[in-house]
Amino acid sequence: MTKDYIILGTVFNHMEHIIITAATAENISTIQQIGKETFHETFSESNTKEDMQKYLDENFSEQKVKSELNNSESMFFIAWDESLPVGYLKLNIGAAQTEDQGHAALEIERIYVKSTHHGKKVGQMLYEQALVTANQLKKNTLWLGVWEENSRAIRFYEKNGFVAFDRHIFKMGDDEQTDIMMRKTLSSAI
Structure with a gap:
C-alpha cells in the first residue's frame, strides 16, 4: 500500500504527480475545456443531446467563465x-453562492475530474483544497448540491463527512432535476 504526501498542494505517490494551482483570468480556456469535457462525460448518457448542448453553451461560454473568474467571491483551482x-474546483462565498447559506459558509459548486483520472485521488485533493480555503477564510460550513442520481459523487461526499439537509431544483437545459444539498460542519481545527 502506498502512502500519499501532500506538500504545498502537490501529491506524490508511485504513479501520479498532481499539482493544484489557483486559476487566473489566463485559464479561461482551460476551465472551459475541463468543464465541458467532464460535464459531458458524467451526464450525457442521462440527458438529451439538446439539453446537454444548451447547458454546455450557457455555462461554459467564454463570457460566463470570464465573469465567474473575475468574481471576487468565487475561487477556482x-x-x-x-x-x-x-x-x-470552483468555490463560492457570500452572494456568489448558488443559494444563500450565510456568510460563514463556503460552497463547493464544482469538483470536476476527467474520467481518465477517476480513482487517482484528484477529486480528494481538490476537496482538501476546499478545506484549506475554508480554514483560510474562517468558514465553519462547507455545502454543495449534487444530482440525486450521481451515486458516485454522493458516496464521495458522504465518505468525507457530508450529510443531506435539503433538496433544490437544478435546470439541465429544459429539464428540471433534483439536487441533494449536503453540508459539513467544520471544527475550528481543520
Missing part, C-alpha cells in the same frame, strides 16, 4: 498532471 489539466 486547477489540478494538473504535469502540463495536462485534469480537473478543477
Whole structure:
C-alpha cells in the first residue's frame, strides 16, 4: 500500500504527480475545456443531446467563465498532471453562492475530474483544497448540491463527512432535476 504526501498542494505517490494551482483570468480556456469535457462525460448518457448542448453553451461560454473568474467571491483551482489539466474546483462565498447559506459558509459548486483520472485521488485533493480555503477564510460550513442520481459523487461526499439537509431544483437545459444539498460542519481545527 502506498502512502500519499501532500506538500504545498502537490501529491506524490508511485504513479501520479498532481499539482493544484489557483486559476487566473489566463485559464479561461482551460476551465472551459475541463468543464465541458467532464460535464459531458458524467451526464450525457442521462440527458438529451439538446439539453446537454444548451447547458454546455450557457455555462461554459467564454463570457460566463470570464465573469465567474473575475468574481471576487468565487475561487477556482486547477489540478494538473504535469502540463495536462485534469480537473478543477470552483468555490463560492457570500452572494456568489448558488443559494444563500450565510456568510460563514463556503460552497463547493464544482469538483470536476476527467474520467481518465477517476480513482487517482484528484477529486480528494481538490476537496482538501476546499478545506484549506475554508480554514483560510474562517468558514465553519462547507455545502454543495449534487444530482440525486450521481451515486458516485454522493458516496464521495458522504465518505468525507457530508450529510443531506435539503433538496433544490437544478435546470439541465429544459429539464428540471433534483439536487441533494449536503453540508459539513467544520471544527475550528481543520
